[in-house]
Amino acid sequence: SLLGLPPVDPKHLDGLTPHQLRERIRRSLLNQLLALSRKNPVLLVFEDVHWIDPSSAELLLETVGAIIDAPVLMFLTYRPEYRLDWPMHSHVTVLTLNRLSRSEGAELVRFATGVELPPAVVDRIIARTDGVPLFLEEMSRAVAEIGTQSNDPEIPSSLQASLSARLDRLGTAKQVAQVGAVIGREFERRLVQRLVEMPADAMDGEIQSLLKSGLVMRRPGTDREAYAFRHALIQEAAANSLLREHRRNLHLRVAEIFEEGVIDGELANLELIAHHLSEAGSVLRAVDAWQKAAAEATRASADHEAAMHLRRALDLARTHPDEARRDVLTLELLAGLSRAIITSEGHAAPELGQVISEALNIASRLNNPTSLFPVLAARQVLNFVSRHIDHSIEVAQDMTERAQQANEPGALLFGKRLLGTCNVMLGRGHEACRLADEAIEGYDTERDDNQTLQYVQDNRIAALTWSSLSLWYMGYPDQARRRSEEAICNARSKGNANTLAQSLSIGGGVLHDLLGDTSAMADYTEELRSLTAAHNLPFWHAFSDACLGRCYFHEGRFDAAVDHLKSSLDQFSDQRVIRWQSLFLSWLAEAFDARGDHQDSANTHTQSKQTLTEAGDYWHQPDIMRLDAALAEDGAALQSALEAAWQMNSPAWALRAAIDTVRLSERHGTDMAANLAQLASIMEKFEEGFDTADIRHARSLLERLN
DSSP states (O other): OTTSOOOSOGGGGTTOOHHHHHHHHHHHHHHHHHHHHHHSOEEEEEOOGGGOOHHHHHHHHHHHHHTTTSSEEEEEOOOTTSOOOOOOOTTOOOOOOOOOOHHHHHHHHHHHHSSOOOHHHHHHHHHHHTTOHHHHHHHHHHHHHHOSSOSSOOOOSSHHHHHHHHHHTTTTHHHHHHHHHHHOSEEEHHHHHHHSOOOHHHHHHHHHHHHHHTSEEEOOSOSSOEEEESSHHHHHHHHHTSOHHHHHHHHHHHHHHHHHTOBTTBOOOHHHHHHHHHHHTOHHHHHHHHHHHHHHHHHTTOHHHHHHHHHHHHHHHTTOSOHHHHHHHHHHHHHHHHHHHHHHHOTTOHHHHHHHHHHHHHHHHOOOHHHHHHHHHHHHHHHHHHSOHHHHHHHHHHHHHHHHHHTOHHHHHHHHHHHHHHHHHHTOHHHHHHHHHHHHHTOOHHHHGGGGGTSSSOHHHHHHHHHHHHHHHTTOHHHHHHHHHHHHHHHHHHTOHHHHHHIIIIIIIIHHHHHTOHHHHHHHHHHHHHHHHHHTOHHHHHHHHHHHHHHHHHHTOHHHHHHHHHHHHHHHHHTTOOTTHHHHHHHHHHHHHHTTOHHHHHHHHHHHHHHHHHHTOGGGHHHHHHHHHHHHTOHHHHHHHHHHHHHTTOHHHHHHHHHHHHHHHHHHTOSHHHHHHHHHHHHTTOSSOTTSHHHHHHHHHHHHHO
């Protein structure tokens, strides 16, 4: 799957989600490498890493971490402008390769030509190429091919001129080089044979000429006759030596051969087909192929690749001459791109706002609500994480009304579950559960299973996840736990990384912290961090840092807790996300206080309250008030926190405030009887959850102090 190859025995893969399959392949590759290194030292060389795709980059990153104690030497080469966003481990060294000196250049000239050129000629080559190795090598070979005895040979004026001259001297072998260049940096003889009308024995001779010239080399390690241009610039020169129309026709023929899937019965990569159709100038077919490649990447949770494919499709769609057709194509692609950006770059990525704005402008010219709904969904995600909750309510209501008018059940389901989510954040538990139940009951598996590609996450799983929070603060911890576990189980089987990340973060992390089940929270957080690292999910990675910090807090590792919580908040700030910051700031304040940084704790509590108001995250306001009052040992303020809990019909928050009230009475010896009676009265509200941490603690206080 990772390599685009069919499985040898598909039965072994039955029941695996795309995410599980992807992880199994990655683990297998790393285990194979480490197993080899236990037998003999291993040398790994990766050239031209600046061309790498995101999934391969993630695998390389994991490899760098895996070989830290293994006898493996790993070389990577890339251009200076490439940004290597990898952590610098102690076993990693970065070397900058400068231009070659005069003596090094002369040595490379001798190596490339195999002869001794006159010193004056060598000096001219070095001066013309400015010490760039590729230029030196190609210029040297070009000069050697036209004669080595003259002190004044004609030296090409540029690398392009040198390569063009060398190609011209190939004679009829140039045609094979040109066709191979159209196929790609690497090409197989069997495909060239289909495109060039030439007898097999003649083809053998031309390929030998190419190999002898040094422009092309044989690809080792394959059972097929495969070749590769020695450098991408050589391939480019060979392809550009064709007339534009002829080159386009060749690209079209290559794409059609791949579409037929008739080369030894193999199906070609969708990206490859899309690339050749793009180069052929077949706009509509190329756009369709890029969309299919993006959908395939999305199903495999490779959203960085999906975004890349959709951007390629957009560039082509914008060139379509018919305005109406262009608008329809562009709107559809922008809708898909917005979803891919949310997952791969973050819920409030700068490009997301631009994409949504362009899509809404186009939609205003079209009367096609079906294409508009995924864009409205992306706008809702952007608003939800980056603005006050009131804006999200407005967008969700607008989308719900539009969906009802257009009789679009998928969009209506999304609108309802988003309204439910907003009500969770506002602390309106009963309304949140009502809307979530409608979304859950209205979910039609046959109709809605594929809606994840349009609406960021699976609607049913998201409704289960978010409503678990409201069930908890309404005093139903067992029901909350069951909903969370159902959501996580379904998300794992679904195979969509973004859906699973949300379930693990909110239902696995936040909810289990509220339940006091620190062991389960740690397990879910470990799974979440593995998932976000594998799929490069920036929003959920920041969330996982906060959950990890909270786990460290529960373990008494307060320095690590502070570091990870601060890292999470910094990442959210960089991503322009305000949602969840008030909760994480309250966690940070507790960690500061636990390690004795009381002033930092007080300042962070103040910041938490301010952020809560800015975002509208009122669902945990009673607990912010409780923590503030407990730190100040203010009994009246604790009563205010308890009243705030009852205003949002939350026995769970009320119980925490009542527990702290009893603790305060125990320290100061005041109002003990009244506060114990208050705690006992709140305990009577609970009909379940008797093994949760808060209820066990309350029961212990009542038994000991009564």
